[in-house]
Amino acid sequence: MAATVRDHLKDDPLVLVLLVSRRLPDRIARAVAPVISGFGHAAKNPVVLALACLISGDSQAVKQTIESNLFGSPRRKRLLTEIALAADLPECADELLARIPAGARGLAGTTARRYWYDGRMTDAVAALDGLDGQRPFANRLRSELTVFRGWSPSAVPVAHYEPKPASMLYVLTNSLPHTESGYAQRSHSVLLALRNLGWSVSAVTRLGYPVQVGKIAAKRLDTVDGINYYRLLPARLNTGMDQRLQQQAELLLDLCLQLRPAVLHTTTHFVNGLVVRTVAEALGIPWVYEVRGQLADTWASRRSPSALRSERYKLFNDREAEVSQTADLVLTLGEAMKRRLTDQGVEPENVLLYPNAVGDEFLKDPIDARNARTILGLPEEGTFVGTVSSLVDYEGLDTLLRAVALLAADYPQLRCLIVGDGAAASSLQLLAKELGVDNQTIFSGRVPRARAHLYHQALDVFVIPRRDTDVTQAVTPLKPVEAMASGRAVIFSDLQALRETVPRGAGTAVVAEDPVALAGAITRYIEAPFVGREHGTAGRNYALSQMTWSVGALTLLDGYRAIGVLTA
Secondary structure, eight states: OHHHHHHHHHHOHHHHHHHHHHHSOHHHHHHHHHHHHTSGGGGGOHHHHHHHHHHHTOHHHHHHHHHTOOOSOHHHHHHHHHHHHHTTOHHHHHHHHTTSOTTOTTHHHHHHHHHHHTTOHHHHHHHHTTOGGGHHHHHHHHHHHHHHTTOOOOOOOOTTOOOOTTEEEEEESOOTTTOOSHHHHHHHHHHHHHHHTTOEEEEEEOTTTTGGGTOTTOOSEEEETTEEEEOOOOSSOOSSHHHHHHHHHHHHHHHHHHHOOSEEEEESSHHHHHHHHHHHHHHTOOEEEEEOOOHHHHHHHTSOGGGGGSHHHHHHHHHHHHHHHHSSEEEESSHHHHHHHHHTTOOGGGEEEOOOOBOHHHHSOOOOHHHHHHHHTOOOSSEEEEEESOOOGGGOHHHHHHHHHHHTTTOTTEEEEEEBOOTTHHHHHHHHHHHTOGGGEEEEESOOGGGHHHHHHHOSEEEEOOOOOHHHHHOOOSHHHHHHHTTOEEEEEOOHHHHTTSOTTSEEEEOTTOHHHHHHHHHHHHHOHHHHHHHHHHHHHHHHHHOBHHHHHHHHHHHHHHTTOOOO
């Protein structure tokens, strides 16, 4: 942790503050920001005000603060530029940069970050070349560019390695109990399902995790439901992305010699694949690459359309394609993602569909929505529509709030329940007030994993109003599967990934980003509740027969056998 702080202090203290703020739980960040902005002279400092707005997740307030403070010292404008980039406001950043005189202290570093934001990786490195004060920052960017351009770690082949039959080591970016995302839960469910079939399973997370996400007192081993999660926490991290991946490969190899897995299994993105490929080749065992998302598209989705033509986007996709092509087996979530992989040169017969599924808590018979609300301390009466989700922009929850606003006068009993937390939480709460539906909307915040299924059951209709983007068209989320298993009708944006997840008769597709269409679908379920019950029953029957982790584990074992994994 000290090394991480030191590295960022060398670049710019503001960068460190921004990184720390992103590690704060959203509810804490929203509480801290007003205190920061109201502390003494800080209340008059536009940098502090903009930073407080950024920490609280109010990007509109960040923009307004910056636009009101385009003048001032070069240092102030440079710091505001950094905040604008962190808030995904590149136009504001450009306007500020244009007002900073050439040669101003720190300008080269800020210019490099502006290039880096746009995916102009080579230009960012060039902007820092030859500047003594920026050498550590330049080296850090250069090392990442080296990896994107084709570098891979190396390992000496291990003679006479003897794997343990029916054993798997899962190499993950993050995991329970420190990260409770849907993907962390998916990883845990896969491990549990394989263990139930008699396999010896364990997991290991990326170098430095979870210390680098703020868990300073983390242990080298966590055990969750009997599954061991190993941590790669050396006394000192190597400098640069390439050298850290080399360090991770060496530590992973040491762990493999201790655990003796018969197969290494990892997930996106490509840096995991680079490390696992190197170690698997050194051991002479198969390795599996699980493509859970299109992270290059996720990166580009927060930027202008020109990001799709950027150097970073091209290099990112090239490396993903190369890693996928060299894996012994590629897993992915759905047909849309499989087509993307085959377009990238992966042989169709080498791609196995391994969709999201549900586990034990969703297999039990769901209870009535009113009973679930009673248990959770929510109002019993009314029709509850909503979602259980990360509160981020591409989920399109503003469309849900606008649809509820259209119905509020005619259906005063309608309630909107939004469960979860994320960067868009503050703006959504502000929108609910602006629309006049804050009294009909409940924001629960993040809820314990053990009670998440009750929040699904508290809803009468589950809504997935995702925006129409390349990512949402291709990536199949877990939430519709959990909603169907809970016996709830699903209203979803008419996107390819969602269409292939929710079968006909289990829900209603609506045009993405159209509040009127969404309001119409909600109205039909309010006026004809029996239709919601029929759709909920059909969805649950489908989920229990096709989309459980035990069914998926059998498919996975077939894939393992096909690539020669030692199973007995």
